[in-house]
Amino acid sequence: MIAGALVALLGSVLNHALDSFALVLRILAAVMLILMALYIANWWKGLLRIEALGRVLWRRIEPIGRRLMPVVKVPQAFALGSLWGWMPCGLIYSMLAWSLAVAEPLRAAAMMGAFGLGTLPAVLATGVAARRVSIWIRSPATRTLAALLIITFAVWQLWHLQSMIGMEDTHSAMTSPHH
Structure with a gap:
């Protein structure tokens, strides 16, 4: 959440x-959301290249973790969670890109918190009921459904942006001194 807020502040x-x-x-x-969806569905692994860039930063942060x-203790868990927001992970970087675009620190922190809660089942699956939950999470059908939902959201966002661009073009044409 802190990483999202900081990146949004930069945005x-x-x-x-x-x-x-x-x-x-x-x-x-x-x-980035579309690329993340392609990665989740195992259709394209290009986010691994972006993760490689994050490893430089992670090498400095990981020893602290x-x-x-x-x-x-709870403060210790909070500190560790704050560090994990910077680990080399295409999914995290996709959400940080979204935080940068939102450019509202509180909203971006909330988005990163929701992302963290959304990934919590997968994280917990590694330790608790790992076999059953991880089979479901790794299922191609589950991954495909998740990817299609993310792509749908991203396309909806692009469609919304396209309509905003169209409105700006119409507004600028109407206010142009040539009319």
Whole structure:
């Protein structure tokens, strides 16, 4: 959530500096969601290249996380969770791209929190009832359904952006001094 808020703050600063930057960020975020969906469905593994870039940062953060283990106190769990937001993971980076585009720190923190809760079953599946839940999560049908839902959301976002662009073009044409 902290990572989402920080990235959104950066997006906010960039949006104020560059007028069209918000639109570019939103398009980038929707494309990242589509790439994430392709990755989830095992249709394309290109996000692995983006994860490789994050490993440079993770090499510096991961030793701090190791010192926090084993987790025995709530503040320790909170600190470790804050570090995990930076691990090399295409899914996390897709959500951080979305946070950058949102450019609203509180909203981005809420999105990252929802993402964390959404991934909680998979994380818990590694330790609790791993066999049954992981079989369901790894099922091609489950992964395909998840990917199609994410792609649907991303396309809906792109459609919404396209209609916003159309409205801006109409508005600028109507307010142009040539009319």
